[in-house]
Amino acid sequence: MTTTEIGSPRRRKEDARLITGRTTWTENVTLPGMLHLAILRSPLAHARITSIDVSPALETKGVVAAFSGRDVADVQGSLPCAWPVTEDMVHPDRPPIAVDEVRFMGEAVAVVAARSRAAALDAIAAIEVDYEPLPAVLDMEQAIAEGADLVHAGKGTNKGYTWVFDSAEAGTGGDAGAAIDDAEVVIRRRYVQQRLIPAFMEPRSVVVDPTGDVYTMWSATQIPHILRFLLAVVTGTPEHKVRVIAPDVGGGFGGKLQVTPEELIAFVAAKRLGKPVKYTESRSESLVSAHHGRDVIQDIELAARRDGTVTGLRVKLLANMGAYMGLVGPGVPILGAFMYNAIYKFPAYRFECSGVFTNTTITDAYRGAGRPEATYAIERIMDELAVELGLDPLEVRSRNWINADEFPFTTVCGLAYDSGDYAKATDRAKELFGYDELRQEQQARRDSGDSVQLGIGISTYTEMCGLAPSRVLGALRYGAGGWETASVRMLPTGRVEVVTGTSPHGQGHETAWSQIVADQLGVAFDDVEVLHGDTRTSYKGLDTYGSRSLAVGGIALYNACQKVIENAKPIAAHMLECDPADLEFTGGQFRVRGNPDGGKSLADCALAVFAAHDLPDGIEPTLDADAVYDPVNFSFPHGTHLCATEVDTETGSVTIRKYVAVDDIGRVINPLIVDGQVHGGIAQGIAQALFEEAVYDADGNLMTGTFVDYTLPTAADLPAFVTDRTESPAPDHPLGTKGVGEAGTIASTPAVVNAIVDALRPMGVNDIAMPCTPERVWRAVQGGAA
Amino acid sequence: MTRVSIKVDGVDYEDDVEPRTLLVHHLRESLGKVGTVVGCDTSNCGACTVLMSDADGHQQGVKSCAVLAVQAADREITTIEGLSGPDNTLHPVQRAFHEAHGLQCGFCTPGMIMAAVDLLRENSDPSEQEIREGLEGNLCRCTGYQNIVRAVRAASEEIRHGRAEAEPAPPSQLAGEDQTPDSGLPRQSVPDETIPQPVP
Ligand code: FES
Ligand code: FES
Numbered sequence: 001m002t003t004t005e006i007g008s009p010r011r012r013k014e015d016a017r018l019i020t021g022r023t024t025w026t027e028n029v030t031l032p033g034m035l036h037l038a039i040l041r042s043p044l045a046h047a048r049i050t051s052i053d054v055s056p057a058l059e060t061k062g063v064v065a066a067f068s069g070r071d072v073a074d075v076q077g078s079l080p081c082a083w084p085v086t087e088d089m090v091h092p093d094r095p096p097i098a099v100d101e102v103r104f105m106g107e108a109v110a111v112v113a114a115r116s117r118a119a120a121l122d123a124i125a126a127i128e129v130d131y132e133p134l135p136a137v138l139d140m141e142q143a144i145a146e147g148a149d150l151v152h153a154g155k156g157t158n159k160g161y162t163w164v165f166d167s168a169e170a171g172t173g174g175d176a177g178a179a180i181d182d183a184e185v186v187i188r189r190r191y192v193q194q195r196l197i198p199a200f201m202e203p204r205s206v207v208v209d210p211t212g213d214v215y216t217m218w219s220a221t222q223i224p225h226i227l228r229f230l231l232a233v234v235t236g237t238p239e240h241k242v243r244v245i246a247p248d249v250g251g252g253f254g255g256k257l258q259v260t261p262e263e264l265i266a267f268v269a270a271k272r273l274g275k276p277v278k279y280t281e282s283r284s285e286s287l288v289s290a291h292h293g294r295d296v297i298q299d300i301e302l303a304a305r306r307d308g309t310v311t312g313l314r315v316k317l318l319a320n321m322g323a324y325m326g327l328v329g330p331g332v333p334i335l336g337a338f339m340y341n342a343i344y345k346f347p348a349y350r351f352e353c354s355g356v357f358t359n360t361t362i363t364d365a366y367r368g369a370g371r372p373e374a375t376y377a378i379e380r381i382m383d384e385l386a387v388e389l390g391l392d393p394l395e396v397r398s399r400n401w402i403n404a405d406e407f408p409f410t411t412v413c414g415l416a417y418d419s420g421d422y423a424k425a426t427d428r429a430k431e432l433f434g435y436d437e438l439r440q441e442q443q444a445r446r447d448s449g450d451s452v453q454l455g456i457g458i459s460t461y462t463e464m465c466g467l468a469p470s471r472v473l474g475a476l477r478y479g480a481g482g483w484e485t486a487s488v489r490m491l492p493t494g495r496v497e498v499v500t501g502t503s504p505h506g507q508g509h510e511t512a513w514s515q516i517v518a519d520q521l522g523v524a525f526d527d528v529e530v531l532h533g534d535t536r537t538s539y540k541g542l543d544t545y546g547s548r549s550l551a552v553g554g555i556a557l558y559n560a561c562q563k564v565i566e567n568a569k570p571i572a573a574h575m576l577e578c579d580p581a582d583l584e585f586t587g588g589q590f591r592v593r594g595n596p597d598g599g600k601s602l603a604d605c606a607l608a609v610f611a612a613h614d615l616p617d618g619i620e621p622t623l624d625a626d627a628v629y630d631p632v633n634f635s636f637p638h639g640t641h642l643c644a645t646e647v648d649t650e651t652g653s654v655t656i657r658k659y660v661a662v663d664d665i666g667r668v669i670n671p672l673i674v675d676g677q678v679h680g681g682i683a684q685g686i687a688q689a690l691f692e693e694a695v696y697d698a699d700g701n702l703m704t705g706t707f708v709d710y711t712l713p714t715a716a717d718l719p720a721f722v723t724d725r726t727e728s729p730a731p732d733h734p735l736g737t738k739g740v741g742e743a744g745t746i747a748s749t750p751a752v753v754n755a756i757v758d759a760l761r762p763m764g765v766n767d768i769a770m771p772c773t774p775e776r777v778w779r780a781v782q783g784g785a786a
Numbered sequence: 787m788t789r790v791s792i793k794v795d796g797v798d799y800e801d802d803v804e805p806r807t808l809l810v811h812h813l814r815e816s817l818g819k820v821g822t823v824v825g826c827d828t829s830n831c832g833a834c835t836v837l838m839s840d841a842d843g844h845q846q847g848v849k850s851c852a853v854l855a856v857q858a859a860d861r862e863i864t865t866i867e868g869l870s871g872p873d874n875t876l877h878p879v880q881r882a883f884h885e886a887h888g889l890q891c892g893f894c895t896p897g898m899i900m901a902a903v904d905l906l907r908e909n910s911d912p913s914e915q916e917i918r919e920g921l922e923g924n925l926c927r928c929t930g931y932q933n934i935v936r937a938v939r940a941a942s943e944e945i946r947h948g949r950a951e952a953e954p955a956p957p958s959q960l961a962g963e964d965q966t967p968d969s970g971l972p973r974q975s976v977p978d979e980t981i982p983q984p985v986p
Pocket of ligand 1: 823824825826827828829830831832833834835849850851852
């Protein structure tokens with residue numbers, strides 16, 4: 001086996017079609033006779049639909065059909081939730097088109113199909129709907145108070161579930177309540193994870209073709225396989241008659257990990273009309289109707305001794321579900337539950353989360369999904385503990401963290417952390433950052449009363465990647481497994497086709513998977529073609545989310561390659577007239593051990609099985625191999641991010657002066673891609689800290705419904721990041737890799753907010769609500785507290 | 787309906803358009819120029835950026851969702867699909883985005899590249915800060931902009947000093963041979979330097 005590819009910064013195969021404008025986005029798919037859909041959406045957060053008349057739309061030019069929820073009530077089904085986290089979770093029906101009641105602004109109420117997009121948009125304006133407004137439930141604490149108005153009157157409660165983990169009950173640790181009662185120091189804080197919008201750049205789009213032997217759906221989705229399965233289940237269509245294609249997909253970040261009303265609407269419309277249909281959302285529709293993320297209130301209690309040793313942690317969450325349960329929405333806080341203890345050896349832990357219904361857009365996975373929330377809370381409160389005890393925040397962390405020689409380490413949650421070296425990553429980050437110098441400068445600015453104060457923020461994070469061992473998912477009541485598949489097909493000319501069950505949407509799997517295969521099989525990088533995202537070619541897989549593709553799919557791919565080599569061995573031996581046991585496989589050649597000449601390559605074997613004229617007896621004429629891998633554990637990347645902010649105490653403006661990220665994600669396949677993932681992740685985490693928030697007014701209108709109001713950071717808003725890596729290979733992965741998709745987002749938000757608060761400590765500031773806008777920072781300076 | 791003639795990527799088109807039709811929709815839906823994409827409805831994202839000649843014939847970056855098709859009458863438009871040279875060599879900015887990993891999902895990329903071309907036309911040697919400010923009208927959700935800035939810097943070097951210093955892209959990645967057959971989807975003048983999508 002050569003290792004020239006793994007670790008090399010290969011330029012991406014995907015780029016050629018993307019930089020020339022010649023790729024296939026779902027929106028680019030145009031089929032003969034295709035109709036365009038437009039969706040009328042509720043302008044109200046909560047209302048009864050007293051009457052609806054779609055007939056005026058039918059009189060509009062170019063319109064072919066129009067229907068309301070009532071018209072398709074018997075066929076549209078209900079949107080699925082794959083993660084009923086408790087046995088008694090409240091899971092209200094969620095018809096793709098509302099039938100009697102709308103429960104959030106933006107919910108679909110009627111659909112028009114027309115010969116052009118413009119005609120469809122014109123026609124929805126003609127639809128007549130009468131609403132009887134109902135009280136909008138918006139505030140989570142009010143929603144669960146006695147006598148609250150209800151989002152779902154029939155359910156009798158706005159509480160969707162309460163899920164508890166207690167280390168004493170689980171037998172994985174002590175009693176957190178007792179630890180808090182007996183503590184020398186207790187820090188109590190409330191942190192609020194504001195509501196965010198994933199805001200992938202490609203709006204969601206779906207095309208359905210019902211005219212062939214099967215129903216074909218193109219969708220801008222992260223999950224073509226899960227979508228196919230659930231489309232079949234929800235609509236009662238035989239699964240083998242459904243084909244889903246995710247062509248190039250323009251970003252997801254969890255936001256396209258969903259089975260959407262729009263997909264079902266398009267499916268039902270195509271089925272009913274017998275013609276291909278297309279629906280592409282506008283950005284305004286996307287912001288109000290595609291799922292949101294975060295929106296969690298966290299009450300945290302940390303117990304410690306005066307020497308800084310943490311003795312227990314109690315976490316109580318309210319998680320806003322929105323109006324319904326999303327595909328994995330209820331489980332998002334649960335993914336975070338196992339991460340509040342972070343990199344630390346806390347002996348006692350209790351976590352309790354209630355999922356709450358409100359008249360808002362549903363929330364669901366957004367980059368990090370639960371883990372950024374957990375990391376934020378713990379990394380913020382570790383700083384508070386340090387201040388309380390008068391210790392350096394890094395000192396408090398190192399007194400509690402797991403040491404390199406203690407791995408594998410079973411945490412208070414019962415997870416076995418695989419590997420890591422927190423001190424090493426931290427030392428490297430400090431060095432790149434110039435930590436001591438910046439602390440000196442900070443002191444100087446404090447002493448001189450500079451109007452621009454310097455703050456240093458620390459985030460020593462870990463996360464769990466590689467969702468997930470199927471057995472663990474089952475125990476958590478998740479509806480599916482966590483395995484992944486790969487097929488390796490040797491073509492007669494020696495070229496290789498790889499089919500993966502992962503579904504990239506910007507991550508560069510075509511490149512990274514080619515690198516892995518090239519190394520394993522000793523073939524050229526360019527001789528590998530990676531196929532994905534079409535359930536006809538890749539019929540089996542669990543798609544891309546949760547930093548799982550390389551951590552799980554990469555092992556399936558590795559295993560499939562090994563099987564190909566095993567399949568080829570007897571054939572090579574036959575050609576070389578030797579015993580298979582005498583062969584070794586290096587650099588793409590089978591050779592008799594100890595004899596450097598006259599080998600046979602995999603290509604030779606591929607041609608031999610293609611002809612199949614002279615194979616050993618009983619040998620199947622193929623080298624191809626499939627592998628399905630179910631992970632034995634999560635993998636646990638970690639790292640230290642340091643952020644220096646300059647905070648103008650007169651204007652409240654915050655400038656990031658330096659940002660250093662040292663990540664340990666195990667072995668790296670492609671450093672170029674990894675850096676890209678880290679940059680983008682950090683940007684999204686900074687966006688939460690400084691810029692983004694989805695805001696509803698008192699009536700439940702989304703006030704941030706366009707890119708004018710929901711402000712993604714631009715190039716001018718962000719600094720350059722300094723990135724580096726340490727490497728603790730993953731022991732459970734044959735390639736030693738861990739996963740990197742979410743690390744930047746998980747780590748960066750607390751680093752930034754810690755830095756801002758650190759700058760303002762001398763003014764008595766100990767918290768600022770996110771996003772830390774100039775106004776909020778200025779108010780904090782004025783008031784001494786947020 | 788108004789009859790307009792627009793030259794797009796070197797080809798003259800004459801069509802009847804509704805007065806309200808946006809240039810980007812005309813490009814995508816009437817002319818099949820689907821390389822230019824739509825990312826928003828408030829002229830914020832820049833995904834739709836193309837170059838359009840002004841009255842004097844100078845090309846400038848515009849957001850094609852903020853221009854009516856009729857306003858582009860008798861103008862010359864260059865989209866991402868027409869940026870490569872006549873022999874299908876990549877434009878230095880395209881090459882730099884590839885080399886510097888300036889794209890991930892690639893959805894912002896057509897607009898980002900056109901905006902970068904426009905920026906370099908005005909300022910052939912921009913500093914990092916000038917690049918960041920110059921691209922403020924273009925949103926990218928994937929890259930954190932770092933490698934985009936790096937790509938634009940590299941492209942500016944190449945444009946000023948010639949290609950010699952720039953690493954050519956590995957031919958195997960950009961060559962036309964050895965690729966899967968065309969998908970059959972509508973496409974115009976596909977240059978050799980393209981890897982077609984295997985599906986649908
Ligand atoms: S599509 Fe967003 S600016 Fe044109
Ligand atoms: S590369 Fe995905 S939005 Fe820029």
